[in-house]
Amino acid sequence: MSGRTPVVGVLALQGDVREHAAALRACGAEVALVRRPEELAAVDGLVLPGGESTTIDKLLRRFGLMEPLRARIADGLPVYGSCAGMILLADRIADGTADQQTVGGLDVLVRRNAFGRQVDSFEEQLHAPALGAGPDDPPMTAVFIRAPWVEEVGPGVEVLATVSTGPAAGRIAAVRQGALMATAFHPEISSDVRVHRAFLRSLAAAIADRAATGATSPAHP
Numbered sequence: 001m002s003g004r005t006p007v008v009g010v011l012a013l014q015g016d017v018r019e020h021a022a023a024l025r026a027c028g029a030e031v032a033l034v035r036r037p038e039e040l041a042a043v044d045g046l047v048l049p050g051g052e053s054t055t056i057d058k059l060l061r062r063f064g065l066m067e068p069l070r071a072r073i074a075d076g077l078p079v080y081g082s083c084a085g086m087i088l089l090a091d092r093i094a095d096g097t098a099d100q101q102t103v104g105g106l107d108v109l110v111r112r113n114a115f116g117r118q119v120d121s122f123e124e125q126l127h128a129p130a131l132g133a134g135p136d137d138p139p140m141t142a143v144f145i146r147a148p149w150v151e152e153v154g155p156g157v158e159v160l161a162t163v164s165t166g167p168a169a170g171r172i173a174a175v176r177q178g179a180l181m182a183t184a185f186h187p188e189i190s191s192d193v194r195v196h197r198a199f200l201r202s203l204a205a206a207i208a209d210r211a212a213t214g215a216t217s218p219a220h221p
């Protein structure tokens, strides 16, 4: 692993793939689009974009990616999910469709379209120190579009940001558990790349940990 630039995958089945790829590249990352199991095997981290979680679920299964992705997450693959991506990372969902599956990995209950009961889309100025928006920094513009919220978190889950104003004040908008990170909002459609930078930092830390324990990634034995 040493000396090689990590490759960050963006799951490219549906949703705002280009926007995530552009945000990651703006942070200096090497990006690869992932549609096939071989492509998944070759990345060091993965972004699950926003879009429609039911569609992405179906395509993951159809493209034979669901089980390989679950296996890589169990093996410690750093993954960041935004909006629909957050739904896909959740172990448990509410208001899913009857046959909807998730990839899982995050010990949370996520409710689909939760904010949408009040208002379909809105913007919030968030403070989230772990995402580079501490009390002395400019707040982060967070765009919510038919967004889910995190309704319950397991003991190993760190809450990174909550909504501060309006009828949904106090609702959880960003979480992290080990190498997994998720936001209910879409940082990729603002010009603020602090969430992507935070993900790249956790990816670098995960790679350093692996190197220290002598483990290698499946794609680079």
Ligand code: GLN
Residues within 6 Å of the ligand: 049, 050, 051, 052, 053, 054, 082, 083, 084, 085, 087, 112, 113, 145, 146, 147, 148
């Ligand atoms: N409501 C969508 C879903 O359930 C998520 C919306 C989004 O990603 N902007 O997948």
